[in-house]
Amino acid sequence: MPHPLQYCLAILKQLLLLLLFSLCLSLQAHASNDLLMDTVQQFLYQESQALGQEVMIDITPPSPHLPTCVSPEPFFPNANHPPLGRVSVGVRCGENRRQVRYIQAQIDIIGSYAVAGQDIDRGTLITGDMLTLREGNLGDLASQALTDQNDIVGMVAQRPIRSGSTFQSHYLQAPQVVKRGQRVTVIAEGAGFRVSREGEALSDGAQGERIRVRFDTRELVTARVIGQGTLVIDF
Structure with missing residues (x-):
């Protein structure tokens, strides 16, 4: 039977090992979160720095209970909105980028x-x-x-x-540069060819809008407005 002192020392050694293991896991998690936060911070700064003279970014830290995000790759779920105010940042994790998590941030820009x-x-x-x-x-x-x-x-x-x-x-x-009923020129062009035909606009159209045009042959096409009375068919 082991001596009581030896038994206590063995128990103490196991406890110390468990404590060290837990501490290592905690440090690893903190290091992973720090890398994630730094990556998101740099991403947000790069996306917003051109909007003003001074950028202030406040990121809500991710939960420490989440698994480690390996090779974080931030992105905006809605790329159509400028990076201002309260935003949500997506982060792809792992080699195959199959894990995705979302982080909240506040971006204030003086400009x-x-x-x-x-x-x-x-x-x-x-x-x-x-x-x-x-x-x-x-x-x-x-x-x-x-x-x-x-x-x-x-x-x-x-x-x-x-x-x-x-x-x-x-x-x-955008101002209407084509009016319904107006005679317009429709251009179709591609590799080695350019054809233009006249037709009638069937609706008003602003720059960049697509509207329908009817040719004299009654044929209908959809074309994009590129200027006053001029449209183009995209191939």
Whole structure:
């Protein structure tokens, strides 16, 4: 029968080994989370730094109980929304990128944004002299607010916009450059050929929109508006 002191030392040794093992696992998990957080931080900074002069990013740490994310690869689930305000970041993990988890972050950016410099009536074609610039936290703006003047000038107001208001994307519409019933030129081109035909637009169309055109032969095609009275068929 082992001596009581030897028995106690053996138990103590096992406890120390278990403690060291748990500590190693904890350190490994913390190191993995640190790598994940750093990777997401760098990704968000790269995506948002061009939007303003100062970028502030606050990331909600992932749960420590989640499995290790090997080779994290961040992405935006909705690439159409600018990286501003409260955002969700997807992260692919593992060699085959089959594991996906989502991390929440707050992005605040101090920068310039355009507001109406005067009252703008519905149906008005917006020009640069109708805008003025302000400085502030872009993250505080509405999710559909347009901050770049290039996205505003040349658009048509679809509702009255008061002086000092930001421009929401659903307030604006591209001007109609093709009218229903108008005679238009439709261009079809590809490798080594270019053909143009005249037809009748069956609906109004803004730059970049696809509308239907009827030729004199009664043939119908769908073409993309590329300018005043000009459309193209994409192959």
